[in-house]
Amino acid sequence: MDWKVFLEQAPSGGMTYLGWLWSGLFWTIAVSACAWVIAFVAGSVVGVARTTPLAWARFLGTAYVELFRNVPLLVQMFLWYFVMPEVIPVAWGDWLKQDMPYLLRLPFAAQFSLWEFTAAVVCLGLYTASRVAEQVRSGIESLPRGQTSAGLAMGLTLAQVYRHVTLPMGFRIIIPPMTSEFLTIFKNSSTALTIGVLELTAQSRQISEYTFKTFEAFTAATLIYIAVTMTVILLMRALERRVAVPGYIAQGSTH
């Protein structure tokens, strides 16, 4: 084993191999965090849509979920990056591939452009949204129907019932499975390497290829992934404790 390899100068970026790992970690977090925002917002909207009494909203919500969760993530990555620019009007496709990369020079020694980053974020976000939607739906549906009735009976509109009654409890109930989704988005972000985003997994592979220190490169990546996910778990546990409802049994107070 030769851990000192990380202190050697890397062939590009003007940094050591450790610098490559840092860059990879930064982009893993950037892709995952941005995708999570999309997943959370779009997933909540779609999940709520599936629980409304409006038939058309339920249909659209169901269609979204089944479309995005039934196609492999890797295929979706290719669809967004390779296929989508070819099926939209030519001028738009050209803009994505030729002009978008120059809108913003990506920091942290990124060896890819804003277009790859955006495609990865949108793809991962919309895919994860389909899974978040199902969690949100199950959280809302796990509440007694009487909660909605009670809200409506006091004169709240359906939107107000969601805002003040069902969503606050529904989101609390799904914190554990949402933690899993949040962890999964970090792990799934590694698929972005297939469209050129040099995130943590890609950088590890690159280090392995340049140095032949395969064991060290991927052990480092493994440990960094675990550190990231453990941090997420701790943060989500803190959140769960913070929003715990006093006296609410299903929430539990023993952990």
Added chain:
Amino acid sequence: MPMIELRKVSKWYGSFRVLTECSTSVAKGEVVVVCGPSGSGKSTLIKAVNGLEPFQEGEIIVNGVSVGDPKTNLPKLRAHIGMVFQNFELFPHMSITDNLTLGQVKVLGRSREQAVEKGLALLDRVGLASQRDKYPGQLSGGQQQRVAIARALSMDPIAMLFDEPTSALDPEMINEVLDVMVELAREGMTMMVVTHEMGFARKVAHRVVFMDQGQIVEDCTKDEFFGSPRSDRAQAFLSKILQH
């Protein structure tokens, strides 16, 4: 004009008929108890009154407004019809005070201070002023139901609907809830109460409606009902629940 009037209300779940031409009314200040065996449609009927259960035929008029009319502003109508549920349905993530003020602030547009003052006065009235900062999960069932009644009253209702308010309670908690309801009835509140508590009916009801298999079988004064129910089904029902 009655406060609540039902005219030949019918409802189907698919091809299964759950309500068959139900007609009755509740006058201002009147207390009407609705009873009957389980599955007889009592809860469905009372939930139809404030539009929580849609119905296909007939008409329900509350305070001059047709509930089934698609043009009716249901939230506005419901704001002044209090409803108390079998399972209390307090909002578990809100403190008791917040439960009491949510509707007042969001629906009636009262200021937070006004709403708190009103809510706490009613909480005091149901004997739970000291619980204002607790959460529903920290109260007993009887206490939760009294808070639920206070919550409904905080909206200054013109009528109150009770859907089996004591059915989910342990026996020793039933009376603390009934006491609040009796007091309310004696103050002249218009009430429609689905319940098996015949003691409550005897004490404060003006009329008793007896339902079976989705139909209103009897609709008569309290004395007539307990004195000599005309239908065999009502007699059988009473003999079952009054033998203890």
